[in-house]
Amino acid sequence: MRILVVGAGAIGGYFGGRLMEKGVDVTFLVRKKRKQQLEKYGLLVESVHGNMAFPEPKTIQAGEMAEAFDIILLSTKAYHLEGAIRDIRPYTGNKTLILPLLNGIAHMDQLTAVFGEENVLGGLCFIETTLGENGKVIHTSPVHDLVFGERSGEKTGRILKLQEAFSGTKANFRLSENIEQGMWHKYLFISTLSGVTSLFRSPIGPIREQAFGLNSIKEVLKEASAITRGLGAPLADGIEEAQVKKIREIGYEMKSSLQRDMEKQQAIEADHFFGYLLEKAELLDLHAPVLAAIYANLKVYEKNNL
Template sequence: MRILVVGAGAIGGYFGGRLMEKGEDVTFLVREKRKQQLDQDGLVIESVYGDLKLKPKTLLSGENAGSFDVILVSTKSYQLNGAMESFRSYVSENTMILPLLNGYAYLDKLLSEFGEERVLGGLCFIEATLDSSGKILQTSPAHDLVFGERSGEKTERILKLQDSFSGTKASFTLSENIEQEMWNKYLFITTVAGITSLFRSPIGPILEQEHGLKTIQKLLNETAAIMKEIKAPIDINIEETQLKRIIGLSYGMKSSLQRDMEKQQPTEADHFFGYFLQHAAEKGIEAPVLSAIYANLTVYGAGLLPLK
């Protein structure tokens, strides 16, 4: 299969690199600066599962390359509009679009632009970052990508994609219930990103504090209550499950949103927390911890210098 990875950042670069390592036909759609970096230094990954240095195929938006069988989208949610324009010409009638974005609101944009039949469900769990030299640093055991038809069907095309994704050093898993898994992850990542950005700390020191743990529990309960009110397909005992998972995280674990703040970059505050607070207001649900997190990120965002 011809695979197009939109961007070569921490997530797309890592999973695309593992597919390249296996021998799959992978191309990275990048901007000029990243293309120059990759042409000069290669795609460099330092990982607990083994380091890689690869010479990737790259593509600039607008260049002629025909259509691709699958397009893997792993941009920030606020970059989605620009990303869609960059890969639109590489979409054909049979192209599968696999988004790995945070949140859920982005899905409506993709469906509106490309149609129900082209958009798969997807998510990933990975702690990775891009350093100043363009190197991808993958630092914890989790490097999981989950995908599937949003209907849950095992279609011919999704089984073909499963075959392409199999046999890599990363974990690619076909799900028959991807919608539920996406919402479950949304709860998890909202809690972890929210709490680490609020406390400006890795998860370990927060869990050690009595009131830190209580705040995590309150945030889980607030977010799950909103999800249940809007009929999201989450697990029945999701709060308990996710709390156990959070408690089991490595001591120094940081969310990608927290890392963005440390780099003085924009965050996905609206896509994580603004989305839920809008629904909470419509349903008359009090969400004080979510509100505090959103206010914290809004104040932070207002202080950022305009991007050049």
């Protein structure tokens, strides 16, 4: 099975590296600067689950000739999605499967519109990684989960073949029979975590130990779940309480990737996460004042920094 990983960044570099470590045929679609970096230093990964070093990972740049791939692993940021779609189209065939790992839901409509309902799988990941010196992928916590599945929940022949390709690695690749629910649950969780940490400019610990901070966490969950339930999302009963419990248990110094991007004065996914929710809230005639405050905070950041 030939796999194309879009980008060799913190997420694609890590999971692509774990597949290469097993011996899977992986190629990275990269931009010129990253290609030069990989040619000079190789793909380097530092992880509590074992370091990896690949001196000459296979790479291509957009526009280079290559046969269609079996799987395309898409882990780009939402604001790069249109460009990524353009770049990968020449490398798709009738049976090429697109496995997106983006946070949120809005990207699914874009992908299915271009590649067709049948060719787009459901996917998500839980991992805390960043890029260090010379483009080294630094994996900073024990969690390294990639969850995938047919959006119908079926165990099709092709998804079982993909499961076989993903099995036996040091990362936790997991087949789900309810991937759509998993994607909505992650959207709810990430919106809450990234929303409050970016609003308060703080790791989660100091926020949750302050009474009004904890109340803000609960209000974001309440507003976001009301909107997503209004859209018909298959949320589990009691998911709000379960996610409050999860937020209470995660590391005191945990930051969201959105917050880290703001600290580096980089682009953020304000519209993909919160603009989408507020747009749907308006259509559903739902009031979401805390989500609106989070979104306003992010748009002010964009105006002042980007």
